[in-house]
Amino acid sequence: MTDNRSPAALVGGVHRRIRVLDPQEGPFRGELIADGEDVRxxxxxxxxxxxxxxxxxxxxxxxxxxxxxxxxxxxxxxxxWCTERVGVFLGRRVAAAQPLGTGESVTLVGSLLRGLMELDGSPLPGTWWLTDGGRPLFVLGTGESAAEATRAVVARVRASGSDRSLERLLADIESGLFDLRAARRRMDRWEADLTELAAPRPLQREVFAPAAAAAVVEDRFPADVDGLEARGVGWRTVLVGWLGAALDAGRAHLGRALRLGRHAPVGSAPERSSATSRAGRRRPLLVGLAAAVIVLAGGLLWPSGDADEAASAQDAEKPAATEISPAASSPASPPALTQDPVAEQTVDPAAAAPALLKRIARCVREHDERCADAVVDGSESAVLKAVQATDAGDDVALVDSYGDIAVIRRGGPEEEQQILVLLLQKDEWLVRDVYA
Incomplete structure (x- = not known):
């Protein structure tokens, strides 16, 4: 048991608070903390x-x-810290068309069987979860009995697998779990058979489900695409039309925003400032939208092998086109937009860290004990002393981000290092905690 009554017993870097968990984030409510190298x-x-x-x-x-x-x-x-239900994890793997490998199946099913042995026939209901490290845990509470929940997971793993030997073994385990008393006598043999099939492998949790643009169009607008294909219009043509309309709308919206900021009445300073700030906030979003549309359109229009052959045949039959001057064919380019450094700082805590360290150093030189423009209120003394007492370099790197809280590592591999915990307050990053 850790005793926090005596200040002398406190250990630096232990039980550091990260954030408060949302009630929907997992089976346990409370604070997320660092416990050494683990998160609890x-x-x-x-x-x-x-x-x-x-x-x-x-x-x-x-x-x-x-x-x-x-x-x-x-x-x-x-x-x-349980981060994801096993059923949700399996669903993501199926959606990504990446079923569990044999080694991953051995890890998952073997963990489920060991959990049943630890429960020792308990009838309490619960749900299988994965921890932040990928360990399967049965969390008691709402759900099915452990045997029922385990049988359901085994059935899903068996249905999505392609290894015949593994499928036969999982079918035997699934049917054997109907009688839990008899199953406990077969647990050791099942586990031995699993490890003979393959060595256990960690569960691969970071998977993505790419979707082809053609499939998205066909799912969203099946009638339109079928009708166009029947008339000889390809789905690429349909997408180009839609993307072109989106780009035109974005350009028009950007033009209105710029005009609103440029031609505001002279006598209404508050309204002009508000309009200009709204236009400034729209700029990064509109620039990103236009860039995404252009990149997607370029990828969709990249010709495949069949398209190359068809285009070559059509070019051979067409007469030479009249050369058009670029000035006559290209519309006027919109004015270049620059990003607001304050907005950039709000988005990227790693970019804000060097400026914060410089402000803290200035506060130390000027004996500013509050340092309100760099440190969270109430943390001034500890942060100023910690930054002043170390020889860590100026290199910074983002360790992790939790929405309005970010963890930054300061110092290079060969230098003394510090961990900075930043807190986002009123669209500005401030230092809340510093430790080795």
Whole structure:
């Protein structure tokens, strides 16, 4: 148990608060904290009285308490950070057309069987989750019994696999789980058979489901595409028309925004400032929209092999076209747009970090104990002392981002390093915490 009553017992970098979890983010509510190199969920132990997970502390595949943290006014419990249901993970793999490999199936199903052994026939309901490290855990609470939930997962893995030997073994496991008492006697043999098929592999959780543009068009507008194809109009032509209309609309919207900022009445300064700021906020979005449309259109218009042959045949039959001057064919280009450095700082916390460090150094030189333009209110003393006491270099890199909180590493590989925790307040990044 970690005791936080004595200041002398505190260890730097331990149990650092990251953020408060949203109730929909996982099975446990509380604060997300750093526990050494791991991430845990810290919640008040008094609010967990009667929860069934207390009986499974130390279990490998059943969610239970990992540690207790004593406060001056009570006790907190540390729980595993469960980030995704196993069913959702399997659905993402199917959607990405990337079914589990044999080694991944061995890891998943083997973990489920070990979780059943740790539950030892408990009838309590629950759901299979994955932790932030990819470990399957059975979280007691709402859901099905462990045997029912495990059988459902095994069935989904079997249905999406292509290995015949694995499919036969999973079918045997699925049918055997109907009788949990008999299944417990076969667990060791099932686990041995799984590891004979393949070595366990970590679950690959970062998958993406690319969708072909043609498939998107056919799904969204099947009647239109079928009618156009029947008349000899290809889907690329349809997309070019739609993209062209979107680009024209974006250009017109941009022109209106620029005119609004340029021709505001002279006598209405507040309205002019508001209009100009609205136009400035629209600029990055409109520029991004135009760039995305152009890139997508270029990719769609890139000819395939069949299209090259058809185009060559048509070019051979066509007479030479009259050369058109670029000035007559090209419309006037819109004025170049520049990004607002304040908006850029708001988007990229790593870009804001060097400026914040310079402000903190200036505050130290000028004995500005508040340093309100660089440090979160209430953290001034600790942040100024920590930055002043280190020889870390000026290199910064983004470690992780949690919406309005970002973690930045300061210093190169061969230098003393610090971790900066930045907080976004009123569209401006400020330093909330610094530690080694």
């Amino acid at each position: 969920v810290r919640t008040d132990a008094a609010g967990c009285v009667g929860e069934p997970f207390w009986a499974y502390g130390g279990a490998d595949h059943v969610a239970g308490p990992l540690d207790l943290v004593r406060r001056a006014d009570g006790t907190d419990v540390l729980l595993p």
